Amino acid sequence: MTDFAATKAMFHLPEGVIYLDGNSLGPLPLAARDRIGSAMQDEWGEMLITGWNKAGWMAKPMALGDRVGQLIGAEPGHVVMGDTLSIKVYQAVASALELNPARKVVLSDNGNFPTDLYMVEGLLKSLGDGYELRVVDPEAVADNITEEIAVLMLTEVDYRTGRKHDMKALTELSHANGVLTVWDLAHSAGALPVDLAGCRADFAVGCTYKYLNGGPGAPAFIYVAPRHADAARPALSGWLGHDAPFAFDLNYRPGKGIERMRVGTPPVLQLTALEAAMDVWDMADMADVRAQSIALCDQFIEGVEAACPELTLASPRDSAVRGSQISFRFEDGYAAMQALIARGVIGDFRAPDIMRFGFTPLYIDQTDVARAVEIIADVMQNRLWDRPEYKVRAAVT
Numbered sequence: 001m002t003d004f005a006a007t008k009a010m011f012h013l014p015e016g017v018i019y020l021d022g023n024s025l026g027p028l029p030l031a032a033r034d035r036i037g038s039a040m041q042d043e044w045g046e047m048l049i050t051g052w053n054k055a056g057w058m059a060k061p062m063a064l065g066d067r068v069g070q071l072i073g074a075e076p077g078h079v080v081m082g083d084t085l086s087i088k089v090y091q092a093v094a095s096a097l098e099l100n101p102a103r104k105v106v107l108s109d110n111g112n113f114p115t116d117l118y119m120v121e122g123l124l125k126s127l128g129d130g131y132e133l134r135v136v137d138p139e140a141v142a143d144n145i146t147e148e149i150a151v152l153m154l155t156e157v158d159y160r161t162g163r164k165h166d167m168k169a170l171t172e173l174s175h176a177n178g179v180l181t182v183w184d185l186a187h188s189a190g191a192l193p194v195d196l197a198g199c200r201a202d203f204a205v206g207c208t209y210k211y212l213n214g215g216p217g218a219p220a221f222i223y224v225a226p227r228h229a230d231a232a233r234p235a236l237s238g239w240l241g242h243d244a245p246f247a248f249d250l251n252y253r254p255g256k257g258i259e260r261m262r263v264g265t266p267p268v269l270q271l272t273a274l275e276a277a278m279d280v281w282d283m284a285d286m287a288d289v290r291a292q293s294i295a296l297c298d299q300f301i302e303g304v305e306a307a308c309p310e311l312t313l314a315s316p317r318d319s320a321v322r323g324s325q326i327s328f329r330f331e332d333g334y335a336a337m338q339a340l341i342a343r344g345v346i347g348d349f350r351a352p353d354i355m356r357f358g359f360t361p362l363y364i365d366q367t368d369v370a371r372a373v374e375i376i377a378d379v380m381q382n383r384l385w386d387r388p389e390y391k392v393r394a395a396v397t
């Protein structure tokens with residue numbers, strides 16, 4: 001059984017704050033401060049360029065890929081870290097399209113995060129005539145998986161509502177129709193158990209600054225199924241994805257398997273912070289995390305619904321089809337969220353009217369949820385949000 005009191009003690013959580021936004025940016029793992037300090041002083045400072053070999057900087061993207069891979073059911077040696085999630089979406093969809101050359105349609109849904117759709121739009125424009133991005137309602141995805149589709153690209157858990165797709169069933173249906181799958185795990189990795197190998201997913205991508213707690217700007221990851229790893233061509237063919245980067249060959253030759261999905265120089269300090277975060281994950285069992293996340297989410301729904309009739313649940317009530325976040329709709333949701341943040345309950349707002357709260361058992365417990373419900377009840381019942389200063393929109397919501 002995971003000791004959640006022990007994992008909570010491994011994070012810096014500011015005094016007086018109940019942090020329900022770890023689905024957007026995880027908090028600081030305490031050990032990251034020393035790790036980064038030492039990487040700066042002892043490695044960058046003292047070793048200078050020899051750190052690439054001596055401190056193992058160059059090996060970090062694959063080593064950390066395996067550690068993240070364990071949380072998402074990937075086969076060892078088939079996940080690599082680097083770049084941002086937007087870039088990894090582009091790479092995965094480009095490779096998947098090339099592996100299915102007779103078809104030209106990418107299918108996605110309107111619950112997807114906009115950047116995933118934007119990246120594919122840009123890619124398809126470069127590929128030229130005949131390519132199409134087809135975006136349907138989440139409930140209509142299964143019916144639209146046909147022999148016309150080349151690639152199904154979905155985010156497993158909806159960033160606004162927490163609605164969860166059935167990865168296994170949709171992947172099976174895709175394969176039965178000759179469709180390859182790209183799964184975005186931005187709101188799955190570290191939030192719930194994922195079984196990429198068991199689902200026979202073709203490609204998967206995700207970020208590490210949300211539930212995985214790697215810090216602002218932490219690198220993304222990409223998974224390519226072993227059966228495609230030596231056939232997939234990386235559309236972004238950078239030197240570190242070359243078979244022999246330090247041969248400085250003038251022609252590109254893809255590296256072995258997943259290594260070819262590397263592009264350029266890895267973000268060593270960010271990877272160092274991620275190592276500290278993964279040490280906390282080593283103490284957690286994902287089945288325990290899931291059970292506790294469901295308990296916290298259910299407690300939150302029950303408490304908020306009992307106290308605040310003006311808030312409408314936007315997330316699925318059934319935990320089986322939900323990720324690790326709860327959203328409520330409220331017309332003045334932006335102002336209400338600012339009033340909550342001013343009182344130490346940090347969630348976020350997603351246009352047009354969604355108040356979003358993430359539940360992360362590594363550092364949020366039942367007492368936190370009960371206290372958050374009390375503060376939300378106070379803000380709603382006493383209309384504490386109805387003040388001009390809470391209605392001024394900041395750049396990041």
Ligand SMILES: *Cc1c(COP(=O)(O)O)cnc(C)c1O
Binds near residue numbers: 086159184186
């Ligand atoms: C958070 C998120 C992103 C962010 O992409 P970046 O390139 O890391 O900024 C992309 N897709 C989804 C589904 C997300 O939830």
